[in-house]
Amino acid sequence: MKATAENRYAPQGPKGSWLSGNLMEYRQDPVGFLTELQKDYGGVAQIRFGPQKMYVIYDPILLKEVLLTKQEHFIKLKAFKEARLFVGDGVATSTGEKHKRVRKLMQPYFTRAHIQTYAEQMVQIVNDELERWLPGERRILTEDISNITFAVIAKTLFSLEDDGYARAIREPYELINRMCSERMRSLLPVPLFISTAKNRAYKTALNELDQAVYAILQQRKNNPEQGAGDLLSVLLSAKDDSGAGMTDQELRDELMIIFIAGHETSANVLSWAFSYILQQPEVEEKLYEEWDRVLGGSDPTDTTYMQLTYTQNVLREAMRLRSPSFFTGRSATADVEIGHITVKKGQSILFSPYAIHQNPEYFPDPLSFIPERFENDLLKRIPQFAYIPFGGGPRGCIGNHFAMMEMVIALCMIGQRYRLILAPAHPPIEMEALMTLRPKHGIQVIVNSR
Template sequence: MLKPTKALRSGLPPGPKGTLIGGVAEKFGDGLLDFFLETAQTYGPVASGRVGPNRFFLASDPALIEQVLVRDARHYKKHFGVRAFIPALGNGLVTSEGAYWRGQRKLVQPAFMRARVRRYAPVMAAITEQMLDAWSPGDQLKINFEFSNLTSQIALKTLFDLDDAGDRQHFTDTLNLAFDIMMARLSRVLKVPLWFPTPETLRLNRAIAELDRTVLGFIAAGRARERSGDDLLSRLLAATREDGSRMSNRELRDETMTLYLAGHETTALALTWTWVLLSQHPHVEDKLAAEWARVLGGRTPRLEDMERLPYTHAVLTESMRLYPPVYVIGREATTDLELGGYRVKRGYTVLMSQWVNHRDPRYFPEPERFHPERWEDGLAKRIPKFAYYPFGGGQRICVGNAFSLLEAAIILAAAGQRFRFRVDADADLRFKPQITLMPAAPIPVTLEAR
């Protein structure tokens, strides 16, 4: 057992009790975000609760989050919530552990070096312009579907060098179906084994089999190419371990599925929620449009323009503060530990919610206000490291964060120069928290010429 540096308090931290059998399991659904925020505000920097037999702590102080993700990271592993998604994600970077994870991270990391990511800027811009050319003022769109389709095209081109992805929407629908089922299973105390043929498990297993066929087809196409390309799959196919071995098809499947999800859906969500916020705050949109007019003059943004678009980056930063695509992360203790003066027993999970921390008034006055200007005077350097952490932190910080930020800035500036997105007055803007911050329903918009 790791020896605590100070005397431990007796018992558990305060927190919501829930029911005798399920604990607070019923809260792990549509009301999850409010539950996290209310728990932190009511019970303080360390709170405790139970989901069925699983005990969790909710840590909301940045120093405690840094302790878990950095100083004590080697004594934690991914929590039960993440493991619930292993059927779809496999043993990729999000779900793998220990020496295997370190080895895979070492193989994958070079493909996301800043210089290599920057090479994809022209691809991102070109595919975005193709989408915009097909739009006209007055068109009515489902904005989350459109941006998901766009980032899917970009991901498939940069991941697999594929221009024709077939039925992308069907692939996305299949992925969403799998995640809907896995999220529903997570909220239940008693779970039917996946091998038991209920209608639900049969749907899930069919969806996963279809995803496997699609991704393994991409991998087979990559192996069949005569020449190695500049796409990420080519780099993963060529990556070798110290013993000279390379990734198997299954390893490639798990990593590419993880990278596809991480590099596709999270960026689409960031853009979706950004345009929702902009439609509600026209003065921010007008200031953005002025920056684009001054720097870009109507042309497609290029890599060299990125440093001259500070307000664009501030808007995206503020959007991901309010609506972080990944809203909670968790770690399970592999030995007895100390956190905030309490004993974290082996098997306990520590949850850390970006949704909560990004609304801390100590660091973000008027935390519910959409105010990009707060980032213009060096706020990021003044606040604690884990007051704002949309991409996680520590060794397991998102490997594709630079890719995502570059992609989001290019798409936002390209689309925003040509169109305004007017969200329908009766749009359902509620959230459906899965592994990411999904909208509860399609978000309809009407395009207006800029």
């Protein structure tokens, strides 16, 4: 195209089909599509899903404008409306004053200082899980780890012990996760009022999920003395400026988002981390060396976990290569200049932490698993938004310190107790891009005593 004053800076992108634009390529392989775009078009690309034109931003300088300096002109991606069916309008999806109020309410529960009070409970939960493992058996590590991360959220934030809640939430969520991802990638998802077998199954699962969360709320309302001072009690007693408390629907939405955002992401990172560790003996050796040196066989504590710097770097590298939040996005609420492009009111921007983390300028040999790359303050030497597993700005992950602590604790406790090997005849370890990025067939291991 000949450069003119109008199009000189117009970001380019793949042509796609006249009707669906680039949707088919995206549907077939969302992660591959978003990664290739960066290689072909650099810092920003333009794509089209049906009639909707969008920008995909990779340049950390531009991303900083979207997520931080001009963030007031953006809301969460409009395409997430499908996900709102089950997450509702909680802290991860709400906008404006409502978002600010709830985020402020929740923030004290996620500060670096406060999460340390959860360390003992986390250790206890991991110990309980490991008690069930038998040397020599084959286990689906991914499921065991999800048990841990779910129980951690349930216990630390909502004072729930009974794993009946975990089943009641996780079982319907499995189907919802799949259906929701499928519908988000469809140009015209079949409206839910049309009674297809898939729609009926989806609606049943949505209903079951609702019932499970409402049951937790009801149980606490009946026993308000339980869990005094936990996050649930604060949500239950919160009042807005007019003195009104949250409705049941609002409470349900906040609980739901914490359960969903809080357990699956950490479980995926831990599973991916093990998949690399078990295939790279030199990483495993360095981990054992660190655990022996710092912990000497003891369980980690609220202070020793911070000294496990190599363990943290292993997790950072797993999040770089397999960012669970493989894409997210924003929609503009007004015309706004981002670098040299004008994003029109209503237009959407996508960004992919997964793809951004593969920029060789900041991460040489980007496809290799090299935890050492994070040494010597790498994150201070690269642009602020070049490494964004937890997003960034005021809508960045509220649970980043929480997740890091629980992942370090779980990783070193599993590794100190058992020597894992990948199970024989393991299915290929492939990515499955649903709402988050997870290992398609799970990670299966043989558990040996250390």
